[in-house]
Amino acid sequence: MERENRASVGGMEGDQDVRVANKRSLRCSDLVLRFVALAFTLVAAVVLGVDKQTKHMEVTIVSSQPPVHVSVASKWHYLSAFVYFVVANAIACSHAAISILLTLASRGGKKNVALMIIILDLVMVALLFSGIGAATTAGLLGFQGNKHVQWNKVCNKFGKFCNQAIAAVAISMLGSLAFLLLVLLAALNVHKKH
Numbered sequence: 001m002e003r004e005n006r007a008s009v010g011g012m013e014g015d016q017d018v019r020v021a022n023k024r025s026l027r028c029s030d031l032v033l034r035f036v037a038l039a040f041t042l043v044a045a046v047v048l049g050v051d052k053q054t055k056h057m058e059v060t061i062v063s064s065q066p067p068v069h070v071s072v073a074s075k076w077h078y079l080s081a082f083v084y085f086v087v088a089n090a091i092a093c094s095h096a097a098i099s100i101l102l103t104l105a106s107r108g109g110k111k112n113v114a115l116m117i118i119i120l121d122l123v124m125v126a127l128l129f130s131g132i133g134a135a136t137t138a139g140l141l142g143f144q145g146n147k148h149v150q151w152n153k154v155c156n157k158f159g160k161f162c163n164q165a166i167a168a169v170a171i172s173m174l175g176s177l178a179f180l181l182l183v184l185l186a187a188l189n190v191h192k193k194h
Helices: 002-049 080-105 111-144 159-193
Strands: 052-059 068-075
Touching (some): 002 111, 052 159, 080 159, 111 159
Antiparallel strands (some): 052 068
């Protein structure tokens, strides 16, 4: 009988050890994903935020006169979609930094703070996906133009600018996926408790 009691107590202790290990691994993966999201959104905002290119082009004003050489600049803040993209990534980066601090500070697992962070993670997913969509739309106009409204493509002239914008969008997509994984991790955690 003593052996049965020890076995059942030992079994309970083993379950508690597994539960503690699972909480630690969930918390560790949560922090890693938050650092990944912070890094990707910061890099995406900086990559597009410093994006600019200046080209010297020939413009013909009058067909009988020689072309005029004009310096034309392409900067990220000339397009409102790119401004929105940079601001969205800066907000998501700030949220990731604050949520890391709150996660580390609330080791006891305050439910209200955790719920607020999860809701804001979901808002960051939506914000980043909308910023990525806006920047991608502006990029497609740069690559293809729009013949219906007489917008010419510009990425054939500003290749460096467009390539840097593509890199920023791809990096931001990785950051948004990290936030999405955080939301899925929280949903799995809630599902395991019930």
